[in-house]
Amino acid sequence: MSESTERDQRFALLMRAAQAGDRAAYARLLHELIPLLRRAVHRQRALLKPQDAEDLVQDILLSLHAARRSYDPARPFLPWLMAIVRNRVADGARRYISRSAHEVVVDHLPETFSDADPNTIDGRYGDPEALRLAVKALPDGQRRAIELLKLREMSLKEAAAHSGASIAALKVSVHRGMTALRRMLAGKDA
């Protein structure tokens, strides 16, 4: 029996145990798959930055987890896994292209107003914990809008599809949320 067949059978056995609820077998399987997934991602997206490549590997793990009931232990494991890998890598590339299409690279950020406040491009919140608490303290709708649009950087359309709220409602919520955050954080700094 060849080494790859043996390895496939070992993965298949571990997956069968994982499907039955064996958490140790599942953790072992996922750990054993990591080098394989990193190699596959590197082969298909060689130019990705290491952090982006690792994000893709994690995305594949989450997809594998979501699809684990579709694995039939009577069939080889690696073709099942690689179909998921190809899908997630292609999806990642699609997301990257669509994100890039909406980005504009400029040498100098234009000054929007002569006033100093809007032009603090390097300004950062000094206290991430305070920001986290301030976001947590927001009303549900505003917090959700901030999370989707500002933290996860979804477009209004994506956020509307995800949350079920209308685009107009999201715009209002995010505006109110940002105003409330500024007020809360300014109060903290003072």
Add this chain to the structure above:
Amino acid sequence: MDTDALIQELANSAAPVQRLPAPRARMLIWLALSAPFLAVIWLVMPSEINPVATIADRRFLIEEAALLVTALTAALAAFGSVVPGYDRRILLIPLLPLAVWLASLGEGCWRNWVALGANGLTLRADWDCLPPAILIGVVPSIAMVVMLRRGAPLLPRISVALGALAVAALANLGLRLFHVGDASVMVLFWHLGGAAVLAGLAALAGRRVLYWRHAAT
């Protein structure tokens, strides 16, 4: 998040899962869920069909058989498409019965044209058959969507379009059981056209119906 921490989290949350049956078995389950509903509608709706004449109508039987096989193969292909690593050639199987259905309708159009000339190919709107067609599709559609969502959304547009084709073929089959035989051109335009439009719209909506939930959050 660190990958090792993610693995630990996934392993900790890994409850036992019920394996998906093979696509062929899922196709039969879908049929078993849809067929009783179709039978109930057939019994409840007033039928314009004469059963004796119908059994003797070879072209009608070929059409119905082609529709049934189209529905089953499209369902099989749809369920196969949500299984990672499944042979993708399965996606082409519904084309064969679909071609038989198309050929039988084309032959009917030809006969009507030979017998009646241009009058045999006249199209008219027949909105009466729209409500029953929608009604027949309700349970098969719901069953199809629920079953597809249990698989992996690898080809969402294709999976949903195939699912819609399966539902449309089954709805057409049911409709022809109590709707009096129209001229072939009417069936070709409204029934086949309706199925094509439904499959097209389903393909457009595919990514909203089937998606990786973790990637959407």
